[in-house]
Amino acid sequence: MIMTAPAIFVRKNIKRTSPLVFLTILYSTCSPLALGQEISSATSTPVETATLDNGSASDLTITDDGSIEWDSVDDQVAVTVNSSNNVTIDGDITLENSDNNVGVKINPNLSSTINLSGAINLIEDYARTDTDDDDDLDGLIAEGTNRHGIFLESGGINTGDIILQSGSSIYVEGNNSTAITLQSGLNGNYIQDGSISVYGANSTALDIQNDVNGNVRVSGGVTANGENASAISIAGDITGNLTLENTITSTGFTSTTSSNYIGPDDIDDDTAALEDRLDNDDLFNSASSVSIGGSIANGLLINGYHDYVDDGIAVDDDETKDTIDDYNENRGTGYISTYGSSPALQITPDLIIGSSSDLVLGSVVETVRDTLDDDEDEDTNEVLATFNFDQGLVNLGTIYADGQNVGFSATALEISGSADGNLNTIITNGILNSGTMSTTAFEANATTVNLGQGAIISSITNDGSIISNSTGSSGSNSIAIQISNGANLETIENTGYITAKITDDTGYSTAILDHSGTLTSIFNNGYISSYYVDDDSDDDEYDDNDNKISEFTGRSIAIDVSQHTASQGVTIVQGNTNSTSPSIYGDILFGAGNDTLDIQDGTVAGDTYFGSGTANFYLSDATYTGDVHFESEGFNFQSTQGQYFGNLNFYNNSGSAVFQNNSYFSGSLLDSDNIDLIIDTSTIYISQDSPITLNSLNITGASTLGVIISNSEHIDTPYITATNTAIVGDSVTLSSQFTNFVGGDFSRTILSAPSLDVDIDSISFDTSGLSWLYNAEYILDQEADGNQSISLQFSQKTSEDLGLDAQQDRTFASFIEMISNQQNAGSEFVKITDETTFLEAYESILPQHSDVALRHLDAHTNTLNSMVSERMALLRDSSNTSNGFWLQELVSQTTVDASENVNAYSGRGFGFTAGVDRRIGFIDSMGLTFSINDEKYETTTSAFNETSSTNFALGFYIAERIGFADLQMSAQIGQTNFKSEREVNFEGFNSDIEGDWSGLTQAYSTQISSPQKLGWLRVTPHIGASYISLNQDAYEETASNGFNLAFSESESNKLTGSAGVSLGVFWPSNSGRNSFDLSENQQSNSSLNGWHAAVDLGIRDTLSSTNYDAVANFVGYDSAFNVYSDEIFGQAFSTGISLVGIGDFASFRLSANAELSEGASIYSGAASLRFKF
Template sequence: MTLRRLYLSAALPALAFSLTPLAFAQVEITDARTTPIETLTANTDGTANDVTVTSTGSVTITSGAAITLNSDNTVSNAGTLTSEDADDTTGILISGTNTGSVTNSGTINMAATTPTDGLTASKDIISGSGRTGILISGASSFTGNIENTSTGSIIVRGQDSAGIRLASMSTLTGDLLQNGALSVFGERGVGVDVAGDIIGALAIGGSIRVTGEDSIGLKVSGDISEGLSATSSIASGAYVTSTGAIVTTRLSLAGRDLLHETGSVRQAGSAVQINGNINQGIHFGSLTVDDVVTSISSITMIGSAAAVLIDGEGTLIAIGRIAQITDSSHADYDASLQYAFVNQGTITANGLLDDINATTLSLTDTHLQDGINNEGTLRATIYRSGIATDATTSTPDAHARVIIIGDNAIAERINNAGTISAIGLEATDSIYVDRDSILAANTIRVTAISIEAGGSLSAINNTGIISATITGRKGEIIAIHDVSGTLTELTNSGAIIALAVNSDTLGGETTDFAITAIDVSANTTGFSLTQTAYTGTDTGRITTPSITGNIYLGSGDDSVNIAGGNINGDISFGDGADTLALSNSSTITGSISDTDGRLDIMITDNSHLDIQSSTDINITTLSVDATSTYSPYIDPTTGDTSTIIASGAVTFEDGATIAPILATVLSSATTSFTIAQAGTLNIDVAALNVERSAQTPFLYNTSFSRAANDANTLVLTLDVRSTQELGLDTPQTALFTSAFEALQDHVALGNAFVSITDQTSFNAAFNQLMPEFAGAARQFVIANVDGAVGAVGTHLNNARRSQDRTGGAWIEEFAYYADRSLAGISEQYRGHGFGITGGFDTAIGPFHTVGINLGFATTEIEDVLGVDEPFDVLTVQLGGYAGLQRGKLGIDLYAGVGYNDFEANRNVRIGDFDQSTRSDWSGTHYNASASAGYDISFGKYFVRPSATITYLNMHEKAYEETGTTGIELAIDARTIKSATASAILEFGGKFEKDRLWMAPSFRVGYRNEFINEGIITTGRFVNGTTPFTLVGQEFPTNGFILGITFAAGSQYSSFALDLDSDIRDGFTRHTARLVLRLLF
């Protein structure tokens, strides 16, 4: 019966009863009443009648039941039924063998006084006992529906109490419908307790919450002739704070400690507990009205009990199939309901506190006809503490398990189209509270599906997600674990994930994980794993399947058929005649082993088998078709190779690819490895050499041959490419020997490089090993100095135009951008800077201006080719200057010294390798310049030819990088010189009015850098012995200068805005300056 039909059928008896002529009008309670009432004597003359409490009515009692149905009548409550903190009281009692109905659309409140401090003297969360909202007493047989409607509320507070209870030995012929809000607070409470039998259905369309030690949300220990359905929330937990607040979310460390200190850590029973037979199954689904989902089931367990426990308690119970229509051609056939247990909502179990187990669904002594279908979410979560520094042993294991098929449980099959997730988390807030005293790791255990020794499950079909994950440092992760040996078939078109993540975000803590996706090693009869792509029935979207984690097979004849997607993990075959087949562009990345060597491997249809360990692989046959790839694993540090040892044939069709995987770089330039030994080797070695795969390590030339003494043995030879073959430029070539030594010394770095299969990626990776050698520091120190000196030049020009008021202070801001784009494949950079300089001057003797200046500039240089953080340069400049004017001839002189600070963070990010170094060094410089210009006036306009000579000598101290061992560089001190000669022709005008003037101009020029030596950088890797000498490409010598100026002033001040460009082949620098001069 569908959920909608169930709710409609529940309404029909009440409707029919209301249309039946009655001998007497029903008894209505419309105001407050303090005495109980029975249907048997409800009339004033003591005869039987229906009892209705209207919305304005109430019944308050101090003992017994507020309303007793003990005749063939109905009870309806739209008002309030309460007890005044009295034990053994009931809202509505059904007693005897009768026919009628019970409807609660109002409130039933069996209240109790809450302890002021959250706990009683005996550490209970509530006092009082024996309170029940609706009770069908023992040995009673009632015919009719019992419903707590959507507006109904049942509140029960007390120990050993219940919201709705069908007592043991009683029978309900009809439906029990809990559609309202129901809560029970107190030890050993039950929300809905079905201890008797229901000849009908049990439907939970409203909420149930129970709180208290050993409390259960929904308990069914009797039998149900139809089915159990739920479309709302059922929650169970026992954690209560000292203020009486129910704990439903994880507390802070202080909150958890307080909970332990007050003795409030007690465990509730299950949210749902089934101990009886249910003929038409268990359905946790959703309620749909007019094609709109109005509610969906949510089962929540806080604590160590199973969220859903199905347990015959020593006697096998049966849960029948939900669907009654099994003919797939029938119009009302529903494939999702062809199971005994269907979840389309959310079922979660959460330990919430540290070191508390969590279980979502547990089966014992039960048979689920046609198994389990999950289309929603099943999740179990635990939290794990650390081991205190003064502890001698670890805390007992905490285990998160989602599905347990336990002793004498027969589940038949599991279909998962939703999510099955087991999660283990370390309590990082307590473990890492003191980074100087990190708590040691406890073991975390997570299992998504567990088939125990006495359980039985024959098949799993997964189109969703089955995952077991840990965020911690030590643990056992298993997605699917069969100890029973009964699981024979697994079909995967979704994701099966076993995964562990280090809880230390800084990465300093070591980890110890056993990661298993599938363990069916107990199987002796044979196991079949099939993986295929899945096309969604609604979306039409193809999902790529995957398995992450190791796979352990048993001693039967096992078959692993991967016809799509990928497997990341080792596959261990046991004894038996086994097969491994890859097709449809599938990939397996991991090691392969077989205990008795009876394994046939077939790789077809553009598939890949990538071996990840250097252990020999004993098999019967291997065949690789023309479109596919086999990748043997080579460990140069040990010299071991994953050699195929086949008793039969090893066949590589023409066009097949062999792409070796190296753990790191080889210790010698040329090395040969045996990769296959076969009874018969079928391969065209010449064709294989010609068609060398682009998937092989780019660092090496790869060739193949048959062994000289055995034509059935295949040998692979790796030979380091020359720098020309690698496509390195001159500086890269100079570093190669030292860098290769670093690759050999650092296994992870070497692994990153041998994983590169193309030249572009190789060059990009190699550049990350190089120091700053291309003159970026030089050019941007020059830019900083030029910014300050250029400001002086602009200031002297303004001073020359305002000689009627000499002397004053000035300040300038300048900014620039430079781009070095054409410099081979390893010397490109770009950057920008900003600076401030200022000075004070006066007229002395023949000089119209003599002064000093102080400047500061900072630069950020971008690594165009790599992934380094910006290279920072800071320059402080102190100088002196003078301006001389003789008629039309003007001469400017400048000399200065400066201090430079350099800071670089070099990142090396190649594949999974992600490390960095830091360096900080300093240097000094001195510089000088002289320029002369001649003013040629044409009225308001002028032409000014000028010539300038500059010189810079910069020294950088030696430095060593700090950071990841193996990639740090030690760079020697270096001195860099530069001298330029420039010829400039400036065109402009000067316009004066009253005491103001302005002088716009533009200029063109040519610059020659006549001292322009290639920058020489020497050094070595800190852990290396081979030094290197890198000579940067000579900087472009000649270039054009373009600029504009707008200057203005008065007798008291002047300012100028300059924009200049230095344009050379492959290099451009733009500079902007704003100068402000104050006269006094």
């Protein structure tokens, strides 16, 4: 249904209105020339604006309830704009299964504004199906063709805006189709807050083929899916700006979440072949997501969040919009992405066929709209603020390219001139990246920024991220910024991240690559890095020292300007007063020009290669790790407060190398015969692996001349040989560091020269870096060839010098033999420079050498004897005996203090014993026992050294009353299973060592006691003797990284005698049976029911003992040594308390005991329960 509606024009913000204004409004409201037509219900009839009003021209509004829709009608247009009238679509246009259809067609040379707040859909019923039964959908993405949402025909200019309101959409399914096409020029603005999408081959969502005299703003999403499909194509000039601030994506793949790439570790026999993972019709390549072929007067802005900083200080938030970041809430964030091998953003004049003009992007002018309607005037397109940038391309959002599938390269941003070389692309004042540009590729190249032939860009300023990443095994390349032949880029200023990453054993990663020869300067106050990432594959190989062998045969390059000729020098400066720890990681390759690497702050890690021009290397208040190669005669090397780790290769060129003002150097000088080395108030360490030959040496001020000791083949060669003169100042200090273990006594010549100017008594030797294994002194020598030299004499310390105890001394010779052949361990051990650390490290190498197992066995035996004694006392007081079954639980704690040759250790034990006894013949009580005891003990040193054991034992005991005396005897035999764990840990070395072995235990004891009743007190003196022994089997430890030992069999035993007295009391219960019905005697009216408490005091002395003693050797080495305990078992004072509760059918006993001797203590507690049967 078409209805006529009045057009009402209201002037905004009128505070005073004259009568003339009211008359004007009234006239406009009533004039028939202003009448428009509405479609307020569904219709299938096409309309034309020229005849809309009964044959007359009229504006058109399709209301919320209105629509134009049909199905299967080819060659038809829903709305034809063929007069200078406006079209507003609040409803829908839906054209189904119809080819050669257009939603809104605009004839050229009219004045017409299109305003869409509804939806235009050109769709079809077609759906992909699985035609070959491979569980994968097949066929094209779309079936129909030539379908367009809004189409401005060629032939002139349309005056007016094209506006897609927020919430609007254009959705097109069809090949060779578009959501919006502008073939004629547009004298107005293109404003898109809604979304547009196309699905089909050779289709484009937004296709601008002519000039736009205004701004182009894409604030809504844009999607293109299909072979050679593109999200945005601009083949005309724009007099305003181009702003992209939403998600814009294109792909030819049928999925952007699944990939046919599988990592090597995830491939097995069941993995499908590459060609079977995805069908060919799933892997079509799209065109670029955004292609620009025309000039843009006010530049290209990929919008996003502004982080405004004023003079290095972030501006505080306030409610006043007076800085650029205050308008972030009015901005969208641009995200341009493509999945496939086409660039995400491509800028080239070749997009315009037959173009004769350079493509120029002028400086960006950002216009910020009132998207939140802050002034509540319902106009969200009015401009709130304008901001000017210097650069012609500004990225505050994201530009991302993902190859996604095997063999598809990835390029985020590509800028080039015409292929024939006649036209250039000029980016005024260069590129500003404050957002993210990144690429990902699999088995293919990843290039994030590619400047091709004809790209003229003065600079790239990066305070965001430019990242490339390639993964595979086919030798692919990963390049963050590439400047190709014929391009022109003079300067790169980086305060963000420029990173190239490669996960490919044979690939190259390069952060900055210049083949053009135009790059003259790089200023880095951020991070420039190129690195290889190991894929951690299962086929990794390791050397004899368990070091992983790198499989990387490619190269990681931070900056490559090696193609520069003699006239194309480059200056690289890192750091300034405002920088914060910047870094360059990767090699730096210079060309043939006069080049400078000036490192003023932060770190640089990688090798630097200067070419045939003059080479300048400056290091000040920064750290460099790697080698520097000076291939030309003209060079300058100067370090001021710099830290340099690596080699300097001078290729026999002449010149000087200067370290001054607290600089530090560790490495070597190669091919340096013509070099004058000047060291002033600095430290230099030279490796023995690469002796240095110099023309002259001048070391003065408070400098340190250090040498790195190793088992090098050059041990007889001086570290430094000066063929001319050597001057060593009075304040110079000699020093040494060790990287390899060197056994015995030895000497090293530090410096040799025919003319050596030194006062040997005025220099000194710094022992702080000297390995604790050695003593050292320096001497001045006259060599056989006439040269003078300074030598260091090293002597290995004795056990006494090292402060070793007896056991450590017994092990020392075997340890030296072993560690001399352990490269990794030896290299780390000799780095120890102080006594405390040395002894802690050395002690961690040794096993436990104590008799703690005997101490725990003794405690269990004593507890059993104490319980049997209590049993005998009860038998003596009872008129009858009874059979019994009993259970006992024991806990113990042992602590031994450190002594001269014994480390402190502590242990804890837990035991469970079951027994049964009865009267047999004249013997009052005869019993059998079975016990399980578990112990764990460890040294209390810093080294982790723990041993645990589990003992299973059978026992026998008898108890007999003989007149006034009680006699008891017991015997036990059992097997003990041991497990040891210790950790050898020092400096950068670690080895976890375990041992498992068994042993046989025996325990025998006898005791005679004589209980005497003194009123309510029972006094029981007693004497006894016990013998315990432990025979341990031979065993061999296992280790994660060496230092494991093999042990022989060993035997240890102890014979003790004891004497003491027990004092006990008894409280009878009120009746023959107490309330909990426990009894030691079945007879009723027993006088024993009640409580018995006793205190025992005694002394025990060791009559003889054989300490633990085994022969050990490091596994794989012949030198043996004895491991034995130096513990002394002397006299000990013992005490204990017990409480027994007795009832008619059962009794229980609680006891606590302590045995205290000099430097040792054993505490134990037991609980037992006895049942009569």
